[in-house]
Amino acid sequence: xxxxxxxxxxxxxxxxxxxxxxxxxxxxxxxxxxxxxxxxxxxxxxxxxxxxxxxxxxxxxxxxxxxxxxxxxxxxxxxxxxxxxxxxxxxxxxxxxxxxxxxxxxxxxxxxxxxxxxxxxxxxxxxxxxxxxxxxxxxxxxxxxxxxxxxxxxxxxxxxxxxxxxxxxxxxxxxxxxxxxxxxxxxxxxxxxxxx
Amino acid sequence: xxxxxxxxxxxxxxxxxxxxxxxxxxxxxxxxxxxxxxxxxxxxxxxxxxxxxxxxxxxxxxxxxxxxxxxxxxxxxxxxxxxxxxxxxxxxxxxxxxxxxxxxxxxxxxxxxxxxxxxxxxxxxxxxxxxxxxxxxxxxxxxxxxxxxxxxxxxxxxxxxxxxxxxxxxxxxxxxxxxxxxxxxxxxxxxxxxxx
Amino acid sequence: xxxxxxxxxxxxxxxxxxxxxxxxxxxxxxxxxxxxxxxxxxxxxxxxxxxxxxxxxxxxxxxxxxxxxxxxxxxxxxxxxxxxxxxxxxxxxxxxxxxxxxxxxxxxxxxxxxxxxxxxxxxxxxxxxxxxxxxxxxxxxxxxxxxxxxxxxxxxxxxxxxxxxxxxxxxxxxxxxxxxxxxxxxxxxxxxxxxx
Amino acid sequence: xxxxxxxxxxxxxxxxxxxxxxxxxxxxxxxxxxxxxxxxxxxxxxxxxxxxxxxxxxxxxxxxxxxxxxxxxxxxxxxxxxxxxxxxxxxxxxxxxxxxxxxxxxxxxxxxxxxxxxxxxxxxxxxxxxxxxxxxxxxxxxxxxxxxxxxxxxxxxxxxxxxxxxxxxxxxxxxxxxxxxxxxxxxxxxxxxxxx
DNA sequence: CATGAATGAGAGTTCATTCAT
DNA sequence: GATGAATGAACTCTCATTCAT
Numbered sequence: 001x002x003x004x005x006x007x008x009x010x011x012x013x014x015x016x017x018x019x020x021x022x023x024x025x026x027x028x029x030x031x032x033x034x035x036x037x038x039x040x041x042x043x044x045x046x047x048x049x050x051x052x053x054x055x056x057x058x059x060x061x062x063x064x065x066x067x068x069x070x071x072x073x074x075x076x077x078x079x080x081x082x083x084x085x086x087x088x089x090x091x092x093x094x095x096x097x098x099x100x101x102x103x104x105x106x107x108x109x110x111x112x113x114x115x116x117x118x119x120x121x122x123x124x125x126x127x128x129x130x131x132x133x134x135x136x137x138x139x140x141x142x143x144x145x146x147x148x149x150x151x152x153x154x155x156x157x158x159x160x161x162x163x164x165x166x167x168x169x170x171x172x173x174x175x176x177x178x179x180x181x182x183x184x185x186x187x188x189x190x191x192x193x194x195x196x
Numbered sequence: 197x198x199x200x201x202x203x204x205x206x207x208x209x210x211x212x213x214x215x216x217x218x219x220x221x222x223x224x225x226x227x228x229x230x231x232x233x234x235x236x237x238x239x240x241x242x243x244x245x246x247x248x249x250x251x252x253x254x255x256x257x258x259x260x261x262x263x264x265x266x267x268x269x270x271x272x273x274x275x276x277x278x279x280x281x282x283x284x285x286x287x288x289x290x291x292x293x294x295x296x297x298x299x300x301x302x303x304x305x306x307x308x309x310x311x312x313x314x315x316x317x318x319x320x321x322x323x324x325x326x327x328x329x330x331x332x333x334x335x336x337x338x339x340x341x342x343x344x345x346x347x348x349x350x351x352x353x354x355x356x357x358x359x360x361x362x363x364x365x366x367x368x369x370x371x372x373x374x375x376x377x378x379x380x381x382x383x384x385x386x387x388x389x390x391x392x
Numbered sequence: 393x394x395x396x397x398x399x400x401x402x403x404x405x406x407x408x409x410x411x412x413x414x415x416x417x418x419x420x421x422x423x424x425x426x427x428x429x430x431x432x433x434x435x436x437x438x439x440x441x442x443x444x445x446x447x448x449x450x451x452x453x454x455x456x457x458x459x460x461x462x463x464x465x466x467x468x469x470x471x472x473x474x475x476x477x478x479x480x481x482x483x484x485x486x487x488x489x490x491x492x493x494x495x496x497x498x499x500x501x502x503x504x505x506x507x508x509x510x511x512x513x514x515x516x517x518x519x520x521x522x523x524x525x526x527x528x529x530x531x532x533x534x535x536x537x538x539x540x541x542x543x544x545x546x547x548x549x550x551x552x553x554x555x556x557x558x559x560x561x562x563x564x565x566x567x568x569x570x571x572x573x574x575x576x577x578x579x580x581x582x583x584x585x586x587x588x
Numbered sequence: 589x590x591x592x593x594x595x596x597x598x599x600x601x602x603x604x605x606x607x608x609x610x611x612x613x614x615x616x617x618x619x620x621x622x623x624x625x626x627x628x629x630x631x632x633x634x635x636x637x638x639x640x641x642x643x644x645x646x647x648x649x650x651x652x653x654x655x656x657x658x659x660x661x662x663x664x665x666x667x668x669x670x671x672x673x674x675x676x677x678x679x680x681x682x683x684x685x686x687x688x689x690x691x692x693x694x695x696x697x698x699x700x701x702x703x704x705x706x707x708x709x710x711x712x713x714x715x716x717x718x719x720x721x722x723x724x725x726x727x728x729x730x731x732x733x734x735x736x737x738x739x740x741x742x743x744x745x746x747x748x749x750x751x752x753x754x755x756x757x758x759x760x761x762x763x764x765x766x767x768x769x770x771x772x773x774x775x776x777x778x779x780x781x782x783x784x
Numbered sequence: 785c786a787t788g789a790a791t792g793a794g795a796g797t798t799c800a801t802t803c804a805t
Numbered sequence: 806g807a808t809g810a811a812t813g814a815a816c817t818c819t820c821a822t823t824c825a826t
Contacts, residue, residue, distance in 0.1 A: 005789080024308055026222040029816060040791045045818065104307045110367035111300045112220060123368035153381050160360030160378060161353060167363045168356065171306035172319035182356060185349050189385075201806085226800060236808045241801070397810080416700055418614040421795060432812045437797070496699045502759035503692045504612055515760035545773055549749060552756065552770060556748030559755045563698035564711035574748060577741050581777075593785090618821060628787045633822070 009047050009057075012037050017058045021101055025055060025108035055109055059121045062102060066125070080140035081191065087136065088183045095165045095179055104170050126163075130155045137190065147192040158186050205243050205253075208233050213254045217296055221251060221304035251305055255317045258298060262321070276336035277387065283332065284379045291361045291375055300366055322359075326351045333386065343388040354382050401439050401449075404429050409450045413493055417447060417500035447501055451513050454494060458517070472532035473583065479528065480575045487557045487571055496562050518555075522547045529582065538582045550578050597635050597645075600625050605646045609688055613643060613696035643697055647709045650690060654713070668728035669779065675724070676771045683753045683767055692758055714751075718743045725778065734778045746774050 015037040019028050028051050034044050048054045094103070110122050133155035140146030148154050165182060168174045211233040215224050224247050230240050244250045290299065306318050329351035336342030344350050361378060364370045407429040411420050420443050426436050440446045486495070502514050525547035532538030540546050553574060560566045603625040607616050616639050622632050636642045682691065698710050721743035728734030736742050749770060756762045 008789085026304075027308065030818085031816065041817095042792070042819075043790050046789070049818090107363065107367060108222075108304060108307060111304060112223065120368060126364065126368045153377055156374065157357060157378060157381055160357045160364065162360070163363055164356030164359030164361075167303065167359055168322065171303060172316060172322045178352065181349055182353060185353055225798085227798085237800095238802080238809065239807055242806070246800085400810085418696075419700065422797090423795065433796095434798075434813070435811050438810070442796090499755065499759060500614075500696060500699060503696060504615065512760060518756065518760045545769055548766065549770060549773055552749045552752030553745060554752070555755055556751030556753075559695065559751055560714065560748065563695060564708060564714045570744065573741055574745060577745055617819090619819085629821095630788065630823080631786055634785070638821090 005047070010061075012039065012044065012047055013054065013057045013061055016054045017061070017102065020055060020058060020105040021099075023105075025051075025105040026112060028055075028105075052109075052113065055105070056121075058102070059106065059109075063121050063125065067128075080136060080143050080145050081187075084133075084136050084140070084187065084190070087132070088186065091162050091165075092179055092183060095162070095169050095174070096176060103166055107167065107170075126159060129159045129162075133158050140190065145192065146190045148190055154190070161186060201243070208235065208240065208243060209250065209253045209257055212250045213257070213298065216251060216254060216301040217298055219301075221247075221301040222308060224251075224301075248305075248309060251301070252317075254298070255302065255305075259317050259321060263324075276332060276339050276341050277383075280329075280332050280336070280383065280386070283328070284382065287358050288375055288379060291358070291365050291370070292372060299362055303363065303366075322355060325355045325358075329354050336386065341388065342386045344386055350386070357382060397439070402453075404431065404436065404439055405446065405449045405453055408446045409453070409494065412447060412450060412497040413491075415497075417443075417497040418504060420447075420497075444501075444505065447497070448513075450494070451498065451501075455513050455517065459520075472528060472535050472537050473579075476525075476528050476532070476579065476582070479524070480578065483554050483557075484571055484575060487554070487561050487566070488568060495558055499559065499562075518551060521551045521554075525550050532582065540582055546582070553578060593635070600627065600632065600635060601642065601645045601649055604642045605649070605690065608643060608646060608693040609690055611693075613639075613693040614700065616643075616693075640697075640701060643693070644709075646690070647694065647697075651709050651713060655716075668724060668731050668733050669775075672721075672724050672728070672775065672778070675720070676774065679750050679753075680767055680771060683750070683757050683762070684764060691754055695755065695758075714747060717747045717750075721746050728778065736778055742778070749774065 012033070016028075016033045019032050019036045023032065030044060030051060031041075033051070033054065034041055037044065048057075094101075097103075106122060110120070130152070134151045137146055137148050137151040137154060141148055141151065161182060165174060165179060169179075208229070212224075212229045215228050215232045219228065226237075226240060226247060229247070229250065230237050233240065244253075290297075293299075302318060306316070326348070330347045333342055333344050333347040333350055337344055337347065357378060361370060361375060365375075404425070408420075408425045411424050411428045415424065422436060422443060423433075425443070425446065426433055429436065440449075486493075489495075498514060502512070522544070526543045529538055529540050529543040529546060533540055533543065557566060557571060557574060561571075600621070604616075604621045607620050607624045611620065618629075618632060618639060621639070621642065622629050625632065636645075682689075685691075694710060698708070718740070722739045725734055725736050725739040725742060729736055729739065753762060753767060753770060757767075
């Protein structure tokens with residue numbers, strides 16, 4: 001497959017992403033994707049063999065983009081607290097976002113497929129989150145902005161809270177107020193409070 | 197429907213529960229349930245119209261049982277800390293449980309079905325968790341065992357962490373060590389530390 | 393599946409037989425059979441999973457019928473020569489029969505499927521033919537009607553000639569005259585000629 | 589089409605022959621041939637429109653080669669019996685040959701295609717076999733080596749036996765011993781036995 | 785001439801749902 | 806009420822064939 005094919009592949013992945021966003025993972029058929037791409041039935045099979053394969057590519061693309069945007073924006077901020085707040089703000093967006101949103105499909109996917117533990121991109125994403133938070137916290141402690149005894153455990157804790165919020169938002173429902181409340185709670189748990 | 201019918205319905209729900217436990221929500225077909233119940237194809241339709249309906253009943257049953265068992269066991273303990281620890285221990289079991297386990301199916305279900313907000317039993321369960329934790333925390337504060345400024349927010353926070361752990365255990369994988377670490381972290385965040 | 397199902401199965405096999413007769417083996421699709429049976433698409437799958445399975449049943453039925461008819465008719469004759477002639481006459485019919493005829497489909501089937509040597513019904517049929525001929529010849533020799541040194545080898549030889557005629561009739565074409573000529577040749581090779 | 593095209597055509601036919609040898613006739617798709625030839629999909633259609641057309645060319649090539657080799661080798665032998673034995677030995681090879689072998693595909697082809705009687709190369713081959721055998725037998729009779737009343741009928745008979753063996757070898761299975769037995773039987777039927 | 789991406793008809797298969805018994 | 810055979814819509818996947826480049 002030449003360059004052109006790569007181009008086409010990307011278009012398919014992009015259309016498919018939209019479909020997964022709307023219907024989740026398991027509900028999506030090859031036919032859905034065919035129709036979304038305005039491609040022929042057989043045409044799709046030239047590039048991909050199954051919805052699973054396509055979804056994996058969607059995830060890969062997703063990850064690359066996330067990685068890039070994180071790096072880019074985070075380190076422009078001045079204080080560690082600002083960085084953390086920016087991170088949490090991004091998370092808030094992802095938690096509450098209703099429209100363009102792969103979160104559900106991703107959960108479904110990892111629930112259902114017996115994923116080969118390595119190459120599990122969700123895990124990578126989670127671990128990167130923990131690492132990032134840990135670094136931020138450590139930097140904050142060093143800068144005298146934060147108080148934290150075990151940054152790694154706290155980092156993980158925050159990631160679990162965020163994960164819980166994401167899921168809850170899509171199952172039981174979570175109000176923006178609740179999200180704000182929780183993010184503030186996280187922040188306050190870290191910020192050094194002199195009066196204590 | 198007479199008594200006999202009620203009886204039959206219960207049998208179906210019980211068999212179906214097993215199926216959902218094994219295959220999640222979306223993967224389960226009416227055929228699967230028919231086979232598990234050793235009932236006739238048409239017979240099943242006398243009681244239920246869809247897997248969705250059946251799953252809702254499974255959830256309802258589940259809830260009743262959970263409610264009952266919670267009430268029962270919790271208030272036998274002596275100290276508030278003990279009660280909290282017992283609660284967390286139960287949660288740990290649910291987080292790590294691999295075999296008999298409706299968690300995945302439940303998530304899937306609430307992801308996919310545009311749930312009628314009322315009657316959302318997952319929400320009720322979550323809220324009950326928050327309420328229980330809040331009560332425990334308040335009792336703990338009153339007893340001088342805990343320190344906590346806003347019990348409700350902390351209660352929610354704990355529930356989100358637990359939710360995050362549950363999901364993570366089924367997607368990216370979570371070790372028992374990590375679970376213990378997080379539960380301990382929760383506990384330590386509450387217990388009044390005099391030296392501070 | 394109860395008795396009624398058995399009934400239905402037989403109807404399907406019978407319709408399918410017709411289809412195989414007309415189109416050979418490989419050309420037949422499940423759809424063809426569905427249409428021939430005037431059954432629903434899914435209905436067929438209640439009874440059979442593949443054309444292969446159906447064809448095997450057709451063959452089985454075929455065999456049973458052949459076995460029965462052979463036994464029945466053969467032993468009514470008076471002299472061994474008459475018996476042999478009757479057998480050959482039957483074979484002639486099968487060689488030349490153009491209309492109701494599974495021969496081609498059967499060859500195709502055994503060409504293409506890597507048949508489990510045992511359970512190969514074509515083999516059984518061939519061997520039964522050899523056995524029958526051998527017995528006839530031996531009886532003929534005993535009765536002083538035939539001359540033959542090694543009845544088994546001759547029996548096989550005759551079966552191979554008949555096999556060759558059958559195939560040739562369906563590939564290169566064989567005239568009735570040629571068939572008669574060959575059958576006569578076989579007969580003359582056996583009948584004791586005193587003048588020699 | 590120029591010389592170059594002829595060249596290409598031959599390459600295609602040669603590759604296709606290999607494919608037919610491995611998969612029979614009906615199982616071969618244009619795709620298979622495209623892949624075997626390492627030619628482009630569209631390219632193949634410049635030369636041939638269907639697998640049928642290609643197979644016909646394969647057969648033609650086959651025939652030319654067979655013709656040539658027969659002529660060449662046969663008439664080097666000294667006695668008629670030797671010539672016949674050589675012929676039968678060649679046939680034995682073809683009967684038992686498992687690997688490089690178009691026999692099955694050829695049968696399949698002539699079963700399925702409603703062959704235009706003329707241009708039926710299988711028929712030509714069969715008739716050439718009969719003619720050759722008849723000549724050999726007649727020569728043998730003239731030389732006093734064979735005894736035979738109607739050489740043409742006997743020639744046909746031998747061809748039918750060989751045909752039967754070929755088919756049987758590919759359907760019900762035939763041991764080498766059986767082939768030898770039959771070839772010997774043919775030979776003994778011809779050789780003049782003085783003691784009689 | 786040559787390429788190979790694209791098309792769409794059609795085969796195989798599964799399942800929710802109905803309905804005569 | 807209960808049964809399970811039957812239906813047909815929908816999905817997956819393959820391949821002969823075309824056509825812009």
